[in-house]
Amino acid sequence: MAMISLKKQPMPQQEPKVRATNFAEVPLGYTLEMAVHEATRCLQCQDPQCEKGCPVSVPVRDFIGLLAQGRLEESIRTMKAVNRLPAICGRVCPQEEQCEARCVLNRSGRQPVAIGRLERFIADWEREHGWVAADPPERRPERVAVIGAGPAGLTCAGDLAAMGYQVTVFEALHAPGGVLTYGIPEFRLPKDIVYADVARLEAMGVEFRYNVVVGRTVTVDALLDELGYDAVFIGTGAGLPKFLGIPGENLAGVYSANEFLTRINLMRAYRFPEYDTPVKVGKRVAVIGAGNTAMDAVRTALRSGAERAMIVYRRTEAEMTARAEEYEHALEEGVEFYWLTNPVKVLGNSEGWVKGLECVRMELGEPDESGRRRPVPVPGSEFVLPCDTVILALGTTPNPILINATPGLETNRRGCVVADEETGATSRPGVFAGGDVVTGAATVILAMGAGQRAARAIHRYLDEKRQAAAAD
Amino acid sequence: MYRILKKRQLTPVTALYVIDAPLVARTARPGQFVILRVDEGGERIPVTITDFDPEAGTVTIVVQQVGKTTHWLAQHGEGDTLADFAGPLGTPVALPDRGRVALVGGGFGAAAILTIAKELAKRPEVTVDAIVGARTASLLILSDEVGAVVDRFLPCTDDGSRGYHGLVTGLLEQEIAAVGYDLVMAIGPMPMMRAVAEVTRPHGIPTYASMDPIMLDGTGMCGACRVRVGGQNRFACVDGPFFDAHQVDFDEVTRRNKMYRHEERLALERWHQHQGSCATVG
Numbered sequence: 001m002a003m004i005s006l007k008k009q010p011m012p013q014q015e016p017k018v019r020a021t022n023f024a025e026v027p028l029g030y031t032l033e034m035a036v037h038e039a040t041r042c043l044q045c046q047d048p049q050c051e052k053g054c055p056v057s058v059p060v061r062d063f064i065g066l067l068a069q070g071r072l073e074e075s076i077r078t079m080k081a082v083n084r085l086p087a088i089c090g091r092v093c094p095q096e097e098q099c100e101a102r103c104v105l106n107r108s109g110r111q112p113v114a115i116g117r118l119e120r121f122i123a124d125w126e127r128e129h130g131w132v133a134a135d136p137p138e139r140r141p142e143r144v145a146v147i148g149a150g151p152a153g154l155t156c157a158g159d160l161a162a163m164g165y166q167v168t169v170f171e172a173l174h175a176p177g178g179v180l181t182y183g184i185p186e187f188r189l190p191k192d193i194v195y196a197d198v199a200r201l202e203a204m205g206v207e208f209r210y211n212v213v214v215g216r217t218v219t220v221d222a223l224l225d226e227l228g229y230d231a232v233f234i235g236t237g238a239g240l241p242k243f244l245g246i247p248g249e250n251l252a253g254v255y256s257a258n259e260f261l262t263r264i265n266l267m268r269a270y271r272f273p274e275y276d277t278p279v280k281v282g283k284r285v286a287v288i289g290a291g292n293t294a295m296d297a298v299r300t301a302l303r304s305g306a307e308r309a310m311i312v313y314r315r316t317e318a319e320m321t322a323r324a325e326e327y328e329h330a331l332e333e334g335v336e337f338y339w340l341t342n343p344v345k346v347l348g349n350s351e352g353w354v355k356g357l358e359c360v361r362m363e364l365g366e367p368d369e370s371g372r373r374r375p376v377p378v379p380g381s382e383f384v385l386p387c388d389t390v391i392l393a394l395g396t397t398p399n400p401i402l403i404n405a406t407p408g409l410e411t412n413r414r415g416c417v418v419a420d421e422e423t424g425a426t427s428r429p430g431v432f433a434g435g436d437v438v439t440g441a442a443t444v445i446l447a448m449g450a451g452q453r454a455a456r457a458i459h460r461y462l463d464e465k466r467q468a469a470a471a472d
Numbered sequence: 473m474y475r476i477l478k479k480r481q482l483t484p485v486t487a488l489y490v491i492d493a494p495l496v497a498r499t500a501r502p503g504q505f506v507i508l509r510v511d512e513g514g515e516r517i518p519v520t521i522t523d524f525d526p527e528a529g530t531v532t533i534v535v536q537q538v539g540k541t542t543h544w545l546a547q548h549g550e551g552d553t554l555a556d557f558a559g560p561l562g563t564p565v566a567l568p569d570r571g572r573v574a575l576v577g578g579g580f581g582a583a584a585i586l587t588i589a590k591e592l593a594k595r596p597e598v599t600v601d602a603i604v605g606a607r608t609a610s611l612l613i614l615s616d617e618v619g620a621v622v623d624r625f626l627p628c629t630d631d632g633s634r635g636y637h638g639l640v641t642g643l644l645e646q647e648i649a650a651v652g653y654d655l656v657m658a659i660g661p662m663p664m665m666r667a668v669a670e671v672t673r674p675h676g677i678p679t680y681a682s683m684d685p686i687m688l689d690g691t692g693m694c695g696a697c698r699v700r701v702g703g704q705n706r707f708a709c710v711d712g713p714f715f716d717a718h719q720v721d722f723d724e725v726t727r728r729n730k731m732y733r734h735e736e737r738l739a740l741e742r743w744h745q746h747q748g749s750c751a752t753v754g
């Protein structure tokens with residue numbers, strides 16, 4: 001182990017000062033030499049712990065081993081057998097808590113193998129050098145409807161198409177990707193990467209129907225009974241934004257993070273008037289919340305012309321849920337953090353525009369049910385944070401449109417669809433679900449894992465149905 | 473892509489389009505709307521479903537030119553396509569089985585009342601009056617179509633060139649006194665709907681208004697369309713667009729709708745300049 005460098009091969013990045021004014025991707029990606037060098041840091045463990053940290057059990061050891069030997073096509077094929085979207089996961093997975101957290105190198109005081117960066121490298125290499133062909137599947141007669149083109153739906157659709165099913169993806173918006181497209185900004189996940197993965201699915205025969213809001217345009221029942229689908233997968237995510245319920249929340253200049261990010265990412269409002277959708281970013285922007293969404297919103301605000309971009313959070317740095325890398329990037333780019341600060345009122349001017357955020361300072365009290373110490377207001381500590389844009393990043397819950405229009409689909413108290421963890425089976429036969437719509441807001445890789453398991457279960461369900469029909 | 477099968481110019485600034493959109497036509501109900509994008513790079517704008525034909529697979533919309541997107545749409549004719557056309561959106565409005573109803577329309581709303589009028593015409597115990605307004609007679613739109621399905625068609629013009637001389641609210645007041653209504657439904661410019669609500673309030677007549685806040689996705693994902701109704705935040709694209717007009721906070725919606733006034737003006741100026749330069753070149 002003496003030969004192995006202490007640190008990961010550093011990732012070339014745009015300088016903070018430069019990148020804070022553009023929307024180009026922050027990390028620039030490894031060169032082939034860097035990637036091979038990093039891959040040789042891997043010990044090729046007998047019992048690779050890293051794979052146990054990955055929610056979909058990516059064959060980390062093998063894809064890195066092949067990469068180290070320069071066998072890139074085999075490396076990508078090994079990866080794709082398990083993970084259909086490595087260019088995306090390599091960029092947005094919380095690796096530091098998952099695969100990389102378990103890498104044995106951590107135990108000898110070294111940095112773990114940069115698994116995410118290598119995953120990204122081989123996927124980008126494939127996209128740039130031409131797709132590695134897969135064997136064409138045996139065609140199967142059944143048709144499956146996948147609802148939602150987010151990571152859960154895309155994964156489920158791809159796996160089913162690879163098994164030979166005819167798959168149609170129904171998406172409410174005019175573009176695929178779900179949060180990958182409308183939520184996660186271009187500088188973290190270029191949209192061309194998402195679209196290239198979708199083009200790949202189209203080449204496999206998956207049909208995409210946009211502008212179809214299931215529950216309104218068609219119902220799940222119509223898909224099954226009238227439109228000839230044999231099974232349905234629901235991957236509609238958790239897209240409904242929460243609001244605070246404080247006075248002033250409907251002033252002009254107050255956005256949900258979903259609205260702000262959708263305007264900029266999906267609609268490209270940062271290029272208004274070349275693109276038609278407008279967005280208003282003031283000189284001083286306050287973002288409420290401290291998760292991934294809040295970091296994305298605040299860094300997007302900086303890139304859209306805000307002179308001061310601030311995070312307002314009622315707890316402390318320790319309770320923040322954002323990924324470490326995003327927090328570091330935000331700090332480097334000059335984002336200001338107001339910890340233990342609770343907004344109580346949005347203040348407006350005479351024309352109904354935001355002019356400030358009234359806040360109260362908090363201190364940590366007794367632990368609450370979640371075990372985190374509950375923040376309590378410090379009496380008399382109210383103060384006003386002047387700002388002209390307020391963005392609420394308070395979390396999201398599943399959108400009820402489809403759920404309300406699907407009789408007999410069981411949901412839980414939090415409004416999530418109830419589905420079997422292993423199969424995605426719901427209370428309705430032939431209807432499967434997975435991703436954020438089942439778990440509530442979670443991660444890309446968990447949504448993909450759910451899509452993958454559901455694809456296998458749908459395959460079993462359709463096989464059994466076919467056999468039962470043949471036996472009759 | 474969604475093809476424009478037919479186009480009819482109703483006034484110099486208003487046109488009717490019949491769009492090939494079979495899935496939308498299949499499930500559309502009165503009071504619902506679509507969100508369309510004219511082209512890639514375009515914004516998503518909500519437009520009421522003025523008529524629909526499930527057999528033919530078509531949806532009719534009537535759009536009035538106000539800014540960049542609606543001007544650009546107006547340049548499109550039969551055979552051209554729209555990039556996106558998502559719907560039907562919103563909650564279909566609950567309609568009564570009996571009683572006397574006034575449908576009040578102004579601007580594009582004079583056309584947008586058509587689906588509701590048609591549905592109510594199927595209900596024998598409902599009597600429907602359409603009270604529609606325009607500046608002058610030539611700007612009254614779809615009078616024949618709406619007139620054919622209501623019990624009384626009551627036009628109003630600011631200049632008295634056709635029907636009642638004055639605003640729809642004046643005639644509404646008069647008809648409340650004369651015949652009385654069990655329900656009033658208003659579609660049109662915000663100030664008109666607000667004035668209608670003030671007319672019916674003292675009489676205690678249940679009144680619905682089709683709210684048009686700025687929308688983005690139209691699926692409940694962004695909250696841009698939130699409207700305060702009876703002190704509660706409601707999403708117009710999911711829970712609406714029809715809400716109890718006596719409970720709506722009109723001040724707030726009106727203010728929020730001005731949020732992009734500056735950008736809208738800029739976009740329209742840029743559009744006119746572009747049109748100008750193309751015209752000289754061509």
Ligand SMILES: Cc1cc2nc3c(=O)[nH]c(=O)nc-3n(C[C@H](O)[C@H](O)[C@H](O)COP(=O)(O)OP(=O)(O)OC[C@H]3O[C@@H](n4cnc5c(N)ncnc54)[C@H](O)[C@@H]3O)c2cc1C
Nearest residue numbers: 148150151152172178179214236237435436442443444447
């Ligand atoms: C701003 C932001 C940043 C994030 N950053 C990260 C990160 O760095 N790493 C990470 O792992 N996770 C991140 N997440 C979480 C992650 O994006 C989600 O957990 C993941 O996208 C969930 O995938 P999904 O397929 O279940 O749903 P979604 O991605 O939400 O996709 C659902 C799709 O279904 C469509 N849909 C909804 N209703 C209907 C309907 N009725 N009919 C048809 N279509 C419908 C939606 O339009 C959408 O396209 C982030 C989330 C946000 C909001």
Ligand SMILES: Cc1cc2nc3c(=O)[nH]c(=O)nc-3n(C[C@H](O)[C@H](O)[C@H](O)COP(=O)(O)OP(=O)(O)OC[C@H]3O[C@@H](n4cnc5c(N)ncnc54)[C@H](O)[C@@H]3O)c2cc1C
Nearest residue numbers: 517518519520535536539540541542580684686687729736
């Ligand atoms: C539920 C609903 C139904 C509608 N039905 C019709 C209809 O049948 N016919 C019709 O002509 N118009 C209708 N409208 C209004 C129509 O959406 C706007 O006129 C259009 O968006 C203006 O776009 P623009 O770029 O031409 O004008 P802009 O100059 O951009 O805007 C002019 C005004 O339109 C409103 N507006 C702008 N963008 C939006 C947006 N994204 N969503 C909602 N309003 C916006 C604002 O109040 C703005 O001040 C409806 C609106 C709603 C919410």
Ligand code: SF4
Nearest residue numbers: 054058089093098099
């Ligand atoms: S998919 Fe995510 S968690 Fe799994 S190995 Fe790749 S980066 Fe790690």
Ligand code: SF4
Nearest residue numbers: 042043045050103104
């Ligand atoms: S645990 Fe680390 S060293 Fe071992 S196989 Fe996985 S990546 Fe390589």
Ligand code: FES
Nearest residue numbers: 688690692695709
């Ligand atoms: S328009 Fe986005 S929630 Fe209604």
Ligand SMILES: [Mg+2]
Nearest residue numbers: 515539540541
């Ligand atoms: Mg516009």
